[in-house]
Amino acid sequence: MLNTGLLELHSDCQNCFGLCCAALPFAASSDFAIDKNAGQPCPNLRNDFRCGIHTELRAKGFRGCTVYDCFGAGQKVSNLTYGGRDWLQAPETAGQMFEVFPVMRQLHELLWYLREALAFRGAESLHDSLKLMLEQTLMLTTLSPEELLKLEVHIHRAEVNELLLRASELARSTARGQLNPAPKRQKNYGRGADLIGAKLRQADLRCVSLRGAYLIAADLSGADLRHADLIGADLRDTNLSGADLRDSLFLTQAQLQAAKGDLAAQLPGSLQYPEHWSVKL
Incomplete structure (x- = not known):
């Protein structure tokens, strides 16, 4: 072992x-303020390998670093x-x-x-x-x-x-057979489903597969995502305010960091609320 x-x-x-x-590498965009090539140290990286603007990354245009x-x-x-x-x-x-x-x-x-x-x-x-x-x-x-x-x-x-x-x-x-009330009949989302900007507020998404789904800027506020498979789902600017993400499958801290949300959302015990979620949306 x-x-x-x-x-x-x-x-x-x-x-x-x-x-x-x-x-x-990264390119100047809404996530990064500048272009940087692979193998080129970021100008904000200090000689002690700490970020010189760590507490101001979002304000300085480096949101991508925070996710x-x-x-x-x-x-x-x-x-x-x-x-x-x-x-x-x-x-x-x-x-x-x-x-x-x-x-x-x-x-x-x-x-x-x-x-x-x-x-x-x-x-x-x-x-x-x-x-x-x-x-x-x-x-x-x-x-x-x-x-x-x-x-x-x-x-x-x-x-x-x-x-x-x-x-x-x-x-x-297993979860589908144990949940009470049982999930309603749900749409089958294929891997990589295009749900950009989708209106899924308070949707019952328990036990669905959202593997690799593009949920960029989608509204999932108040949605029930318990036991939903979120591996590889793109949650950039997804509204997760008040969403129930307990027991969701394969959710990562990076996905939460990329999303929007508030402290009314319910998260798996292994993950933390992102700092930018502190204000209720």
């Missing part, structure tokens, strides 16, 4: 070499893969480190989903498969930089996604 201490899936910027601020989550990949690359030797001390490692980081981030995102699936009621028959996949994915995160760059992550991701889909179907089917 691998050291369970490796399964740290929350961003810890205090123990990272500012990798998301240097490795990743990004590396799932703990940053500190893994910084302290395990490169043994605590940063790219300023060893500039010859910078290019490789910046390429390794997105690979590790994908693996850590999969670890987050696998760990969550293990807690689904109704998916117990998949526990052995989920645990094995979790172990395999954890093992991949301990590879050397050279091995990580050779890794065909898309193949591994496809295998994990197939397992996660089965876990979701079992969990939603």
Whole structure:
């Protein structure tokens, strides 16, 4: 068994070499005030790898930074893969480190989903498969930089996604049979459904699949999303005020950060209210 201490899936910027601020590109838009190329450190990144405008990111036009989550990949690359030797001390490692980081981030995102699936009621028959996949994915995160760059992550991701889909179907089917009152007959949303700007206020969306749905600027205020599968759903500017998201499947902190909402919304216990939700909409 691998050291369970490796399964740290929350961003810890205090123990990272500012990798998301240097490795990743972004373009001037409503999310970013400037253009930045991959491998180019953000001008707001200080030499101690802290953000110089961390408390003002949204006000300064860097909303995109506030919704990004590396799932703990940053500190893994910084302290395990490169043994605590940063790219300023060893500039010859910078290019490789910046390429390794997105690979590790994908693996850590999969670890987050696998760990969550293990807690689904109704998916117990998949526990052995989920645990094995979790172990395999954890093992991949301990590879050397050279091995990580050779890794065909898309193949591994496809295998994990197939397992996660089965876990979701079992969990939603189980919940559907136990909810009282039972969910009304619901529309079947296919993966990647175009729900941009959709009017779904107070909608009964219990146990539906919204996997990969485009819910940009949709109105889900007061909607019941318990046991809904939200993996990969695009919640940018989605109104979640007063929505019930308890027991929703695969919801992440980054998705909440991208959405709008208020403190009347009900969240899973593992997630926190974004700071910009403090004012009731």
